[in-house]
Amino acid sequence: MTSKKKKVALGFLAFFLCLLVGVNYINQLPVEEQSGVNEEEYTENTEKWGLDREQYNYSFQFPKDEYVVDIAEGLLNGELTVLDTMDSRPYSFDDFDWNVAFSDSPNTYQLYLQSLNPIMYLSKAYEITNKKEYLDMGKKFLEEWDKYRMSELAANNSFVWYDHGTALRADNIIYLVLTAEKADKDFFSSEEREWIYNLIKEHADFLAQEVNYTSNHNHGIFQDQALLYCAFFLNDENKDEWISIAEKRLLEQKEFAFTQEMVHVENSPAYQLGVMDLFRVVAEFLDTVGDELSATLYEDIKKAGEFMTYIMKPDGVLAEIGDANCSLDTINSLGNEHLIYAASLGTEGTKPEEKSKVYPMSGYYISRNNWDQEDAKSSTWMMFKSGYVFNTHKHADDNSFMLYSKGFDIFVDPGWYNYMAGNFYRDYFISSNAHNTVIVDGKTYSPTVENSDKVGIYDYEQNENYDYVSGFNEMYHGVSFDRHFYNLGDAIIIYDNMKSSSEHLYSQLLHASEKMKVVEETNSEVLFAIDMDGEEYFVRVQQLLDDGNNILIHGDKEKEKFGYISREMNHLDTIDTLKYDVRGKNVDIITLITIEDKNGNIEGISDIKFDEEGREFTVFKPSEESYTIKLHERERVDISAITCQKKADHTFVFTNLNEGNSYAWYVIDKKTATPVIRTEYDLAPDFEYTFETEGDYLIKAYTKSKNGRYRCSNIVAEILYDEKAKTYELKDAAGFNLVYLGHEYDKMNDNIFRFKVNFEYAWKYRVRWYIYRNGAYYESLQTENEAEIEYEFIEPGTYTVMYYLKTTNGNNEFWNFEEIEIK
Structure with a gap:
């Protein structure tokens, strides 16, 4: 039997497995040895569960009803589906392989197999058709899994008791039980009800234990949601304790999950929407049981909808940033009228008033030139990204941008492919090579949490003529890369400014969408046509300094490093990548991007002139008014520009020569690697310190920009104690910086x-x-x-x-x- 991928509408690909989350196990003991539940307690709590099917509001994400039934029929007839967007495979319980590595994303497959997703589809299929065989098969799946998880085969499978999967499995089991008992209150025998009680209690105990909990991550929210369901479902003496644990952790998750700007920290609009929906479902459930926490969750969900309003492109699709795609089915339930307006292309909700937004802490600038309902898809939308708070689902996409206009993507974030680290395409899509930015020597960088200070939005300005935002990227060792981004409407000026003491190859990358076709190409200019029916539009890319070489690359799976796009999981297509190479130490790349009609006209602009010597643009409007844009580079901080002087045997003075900033200092015990003193940031560049305790020390200097958006640090001195001379000596500390x-x-x-x-x-x-x-x-x-x-x-x-x-x-x-x- 050949496996086939079902051609279905995408269900919500909510939160695929993140590879670095820790995995926990519990002893694989028989249920009766694990639960410790006595017969009296069991009888009291299982005569009636604490929830019925109407109260159980878990938001399962299904494809269309006919496909759910198709999946369920397949399950009855030896065809296994664990997720409607993944391939199915033949199976039999006579030789069922619960540890199977299947599909192009075996980790995701195992996650949803161990989550017992088949019983979710079977339960839903029963609700659609009333066909009892689906419920019988659901119970059979649960029985077979229960046998497996007691066996040695399960002992080394990290997905059996995985944080996310355990939560989903508890939800799916409760769904099956409530659906079956609504259909027939005697569907389960008294012995089976005891088995279910013990099984759900085991899941709840696991979910409640701190050692098994994933804090500061969407997986933890799934765990809290499932623990609440288990608490109300079992309705036993543990109920209040489990509710308290879940709600306390939920509030902590909410505080971590969103910045003060109410942008989700996991670097993906799709994940933000998913997390918002998770909190919404929890809020709705708590509301039905009269819990006051629901009001707090509702209010924050509504606030988070503002960012989602702007990060949605005019065609109603969320910007493809970070990992995952998603469905927008739940948008109307999130309570933000601006978001509803954006998702419905203006047919519902309330029209937003602002055309652009800056989220400097979270690292986003987003603009849309109009919100009119008429011809909404034709609006010009752009997004500039630099900076992050946390590294989950983070790509090396700092100082990159996206551009959409006239109903089509123009320059894209090419996607994510899957979660298989080491896979050639996965590694490509998360690298800086797959983003509209500048790469150094053909390399990418590592966006760890600890490196987050090396990138970010530095400055921004919004006036009647244009928006301006600048970002910095110092991830490449010895290179400072600033991008100055000017939004003029249907024209963009990009000023890339690179500084280094060594020579490098700088490559500016522009990834054109599938709808862009190359019409003309020279060494300094490329003209794309937007592939659309009827009226024609063009996108012109001009390099205004004659210092480099244009290279146009079309993806070729056999030989090309660039030129790929992934619109959904494990999908791959080829596109054109425009690569502009310049070699040098201190390099400027000045690029003008214009969106033009077939006559070369730019909406709202009659002409743009550039004075190369003065680094100045003059922009003329159709009204014959004009304005100028003067390019300026940021004054860099030289972290090595620190003087260190010995004032006395035990006293040293350190001076930061980077003027106009604020400064802080650490004195670190070299042996224990712990700071013995930390100063607050101060405008005074000098730091004097007397060493009173014998030992060896390191001095770490911190510099923060005047606007507070840039910070860097370095170990600048090693202070060694000479026991014979009873004095301290100053040594160079360059080797203490990685x-x-x-x-x-x-x-x-x-x-x-x-x-x-x-x-x-x-x-x-x-x-x-x-x-x-x-x-x-x-x-x-x-x-x-x-x-x-x-x-x-x-x-x-x-x-x-x-x-x-x-x-x-x-x-x-x-x-x-x-x-x-x-x-």
Whole structure:
């Protein structure tokens, strides 16, 4: 039997597995040994569950009814589906493989198999058709899984008691039970009801334990939601305690999940919508049981809808940033009238008043030139992104932008492909190579939490003629890259300003959508046509400094590094990437992008002139009025510009020579790696310190810009104590700041490989190595002050080795090697 992918409308691809979340296990004991439930307690609490089907509001995301029934029929007839957007496969309970590695995303497949998604589809199919065989098959699936999870086969499967999967499984079991007992109150025997009681209690105990909980992550919200359902479903003496645990954690999750600007910290609008919907479902449930927390959740969901209003493109599609796609089915339930207006293309809701928004803390500038309902899809929309708060689902997309106009994507964020680290296309799509930004020497960078200070929005201005935003990116060692982004409406000026003491190859990348066709190409100008019926529009890209070379690349799976797009999971298509290369130390790239009709006219602009020598644009309006834009580079902070002087035997003076900023200092005990003093930021650039306790120390200097949006730090001095002379000596400390140089591996034989991380660093560090097999967590190792491991792969499979390099100074890097196939 051949597996086939069902051609269905996309269900909500909510929150696929994030590879770095820890996995927890519990002892695989028989139910009667785990639960500790006595017969009296069981009888009291299972004569009637604490919830009925009408109260149970879990928001299952299904395809159309006919496809749900199709899936359920397949399950009755030996065809297994765990997610309606993934391939199905033949199965039989006689030889069912619960540990199967299947599909292009085996980790996602295992997640939803262990979540018992088949019983979700079977329960829904019964509600559509009243066909009792679906409920019988649902119970059979649950019985077979219960046997499996007690077996040795389950002991090494991290997805059996995975944070997200355990929550989903509890939800699915409750759904099956309530659906079945609504159909027939005697569907389960008294012995089966006791079995269900014990099974749900086991899930609730697991979900309530802090050791199993995933804080600061959407998976934890799933756990809290499921714990609330379990508490009300079982309605036993643990109910109040479980509710208290879940609600306390939910409030903590909400505080972490959104910045003060009410932007979700997981770097993906799709995830923000999903998390908003999670909180909405919880709020609705709490509202039905009279819990006051529901009002707080409702209000914050509504506030979070403002960002979603602007990050939605004029065609009603969320900007494809970070990981995941999503359905917009629940938009109207979120309570924000502006968001409803944007999603409905102006047919419902309330029209937003502002045309552009800046979220400097979260790292977004978003603009739309009009909100008129008439011809809404033709509006020009753009987004500039730089900066982040947390690294979940984060791509190397800082100082990048997206552009949409005339009903089509123009320059795109090419997508995410899947969650399989080490996969060639996954690694490409999350890298800076797949974003409209500048890359250095063809490389990408590691957006760890600790590196977040190296990128961000630095400045912005909004006036009657244009919007301006600038971002900085100092992820590439020894390079400071600023992008100045001017929005003139149907024209964009991009001023890329790179500074370095060494020569580099700087490549400005523009990824054109599938609807863009190249019409003309020269070394400094490319003209695209927007592929549309009827009226023609064009996009012109001009490089205004004659310093580099235009290279147009069309994706080719056999030989090209660029030119790909992924619109949904495991989807791949080819596009054109425009690459403009300039080599040098201090380099400027000035780019003009214009959207023109077939006569070369730009809406609202009659002409744009550029004075290269003066670095100044003059923009003429059809009214014959004009305005000028003068390009300025940001004055950089040279973190090495610190003077260190010995004033007395034990006293030193440190001076930060970067004027006009604020300054802070750490004195760090070198042996223990702990600060002995931390100063607050101050306008005075000098720091004097007397060492009173014998020992060796390091001095760390911090510099913060006047506007508070830029901060950098470096260890600038090593202070060593001379026991014989009873005095302190000043030493250079350059080696205490990490210089990451990449990684390499060698194949020793068929199964043994040596993995090595290359860097320059003179202090203590550790490397955490993560081994994934067939997309699922396999094991992890840690080395102290050792940058390589030799590893033997025992079982056949596709492996990815990842590592997290953590230094005492806080300069941390997370990377992965390419996939390795073991036969």
